[in-house]
Amino acid sequence: MAKHLYLIALGSNQRHPRLGSPRQVVRKAIALIDGSLGKVKAASAIFDTPPLGPSRRHYANAAIVLKSKLGPRKMLDCLLATEAMLGRERRGAPWGARVIDLDIVLWSGGIKANRRLQIPHPRFRSREFVLRPAAKIAPDWRDPLTGLNVSHLLARLTRPRPLSK
Numbered sequence: 001m002a003k004h005l006y007l008i009a010l011g012s013n014q015r016h017p018r019l020g021s022p023r024q025v026v027r028k029a030i031a032l033i034d035g036s037l038g039k040v041k042a043a044s045a046i047f048d049t050p051p052l053g054p055s056r057r058h059y060a061n062a063a064i065v066l067k068s069k070l071g072p073r074k075m076l077d078c079l080l081a082t083e084a085m086l087g088r089e090r091r092g093a094p095w096g097a098r099v100i101d102l103d104i105v106l107w108s109g110g111i112k113a114n115r116r117l118q119i120p121h122p123r124f125r126s127r128e129f130v131l132r133p134a135a136k137i138a139p140d141w142r143d144p145l146t147g148l149n150v151s152h153l154l155a156r157l158t159r160p161r162p163l164s165k
Contacts, residue, residue, distance in 0.1 A: 005041070005108035006066045006075060007138055007150075008033070009121070009130045011049075011101040013057040016087055022060035029086060029100050030064055037078050038068025044133035052129070063105070063133035072112045072119060075104060105130060110144040120145060125153050 010029055012022035019028050023046050034040040042065040049059045070078060079102040087099045105121045112119040120143055124130045131154040134141070139151040146153070 004038075004068050004070065004072075004075070006038075006068060006104055007106040007134055007141060008064050008066055008079070009061070009101075009103045009105050009124070009134070010063065011059050011061045011129065012099060013051065013059040014099045016099050019086075022057075025086060025100050026060045026062050029082060029102060030062070032082055032085070033064065033066060033079075033102075037070060037075065037082075038066045041065045041067050042137035044136040047129065047133055049129040049132075052127075059129060061129040061133055063130065063137055065138055072104065072107055072109070072117060076117050079104065103130075105134065106138075106141055106143070126157065128154070128157055131157060 010026050012025040012029075014025075015021060016025045016028075019025050026046050030040060030043055044063045046060050046062045049061050051057060051059060068075060083100050083102055088101070103121050103124075104117070104119055105124045107119045109119075121130070124134075125143065125146070131150060134150045135154045140149050142149050143153060148156070
C-alpha cells in the first residue's frame, strides 16, 4: 500500500548517447520512475529553462507527483540509482552540465532533515525552473516551512518588481 506522496523535480541539459536530447532524457526518467519507484500521479509538461551557474546549456525541466511505498531515505537512494542508470556522474561543478538531475522537493510527511537529505529541498523556493512545472501539477501543495503553497511561492518569485532608482 502506497503511503507517501513526493513532488520530484527533474532536469537535464546534456544529450544522452542513446536517448537523445535532454527532453528525451527527462521523458525516459519519468518512465523509469513510474512503476519501479511508485505510481506517477501527475506529470508536468517539460519546460526549457536558462542555465543556472556556470553551465551554458539550457535545461529541460519537469516535475512529477509520485505515490510510493518508499520512505524518504529509500526514495533518495532509488533516485540516485536512476540517475546513475541514465549516465549521471557526480563529479565536477555542482551546477555544471548533467544528463539528469532528480530531486525530492516536497514529501507528504512534511520535513525530513539529516546530512544526506533535506525535505523540503533547501533551494526550491528560489528556483523558477522547479516552481513553474510544480505549480502546473501541485499548485496547492504547501511548503511545511513557510505555509505557502507552490502557486504562492511561484507568484512571489516571479512578480514584477519596481526598478531601483
